Amino acid sequence: MDSAWNRVLSVHRWILENGDKRTDPWPLVYSPVPVTLIFLSYLCMIWVGSRLMRNRKPFEIKIVLIVYNFAMVGLSAYMFYEFLVTSWLSNYSLLCQPVDYSTNPLPLRMARVCWWFFFSKIIELLDTLFFLLRKKNSQLTFLHVYHHGTMIFNWWAGVKYVAGGQSFFIGLVNTFVHIIMYTYYGLSAFGPHMQKHLWWKKYLTMLQLVGCSRTFWLLLLSKRYTLKKKQK
Structure with missing residues (x-):
């Protein structure tokens, strides 16, 4: 038992000591404990x-949903702008872009928007709370919980x-996609009379699917490109 606990402490120490020194001082980053407690909560x-329920x-909770969804539109738009402009100014490659760990302005700017993206995944846990309060149990699927739960760990590790x-491309x-998605959710929260203006819902679903597949194939190409480069 002592040996197992010592291994846990050793892994925890390694996690603490081997992070990005730029982001370690930022909220929720240094230790995995806070994000683990958030997940368990x-x-x-x-x-x-x-x-x-x-x-x-x-x-x-109509008013809450409208405010929340359009606030998420604003946050998503800010992050999209930061990802786009910072990668453009830094001449990022779409296929193989290493991390710049320097404290120059542009790498720090990219690191900051990555933190905001991680934090947005914590905010998005409210989606599940709203499903519970509105008794939308059909939307509270295993995939929904798995997605929201794992994303906070994925992006905590990323930051x-x-x-x-x-x-950055993800x-x-x-x-x-979230700009369009939360715009749709915000408009639909106004009530049934808004449905006639939301004829583009099917295109939102297509955009989500294409976005996911585009990310997958780009990462796959990036991996193959890296392997070929190493072989040379």
């Missing part, structure tokens, strides 16, 4: 919330160790 929220009527580099695509 998220799972508890789902478990407790689903039981509390079982015999209750759905809450009417902790590789704040920038090739991962953030660029994701924030663009």
Whole structure:
């Protein structure tokens, strides 16, 4: 038991000591403990919330949803702009871009928007809370919980160790899709009378699918490019 605990402490020490020194002082980055507690709280929220809402009527949170969704549009637009402009000014490659760990203005700017992207994944856990409060249980799927839960760990690790580099493209695509997605959610929150203006919903689904596949294929090409370069 002592040996196992010592290994855990050793891994935890390695995690703390081998991060990006630029981002370590930033909120929620230095240690994996805070983000782990957030994830466990998220799972508890789902478990407790689903039981509390079982015999209750759905809450009417129209105003909250409108404010939340359009706030997310604003945040997504800001991050998209930062990913796009910083990568453009830094002459980033779309296929193989290493991380610049220097403290020059542009690498730090990219690291900061990566942090905001990570933090936005924590904010997006509210999506699940709103499903619970509105009793939209059909949307509370395993895939939904898995996606939201794992994204905070993925991007915590990204900010902790590789704040920038090739991962910028995932953030660029994701924030663009989220601008459209949260605009749709914000408009639909106004009520049924808005549905006739949301005929483009099917194109949003297509955009989400294309965005995911585009990211996958770009990362695959990047991996093959890196392997070929090493072989040479």
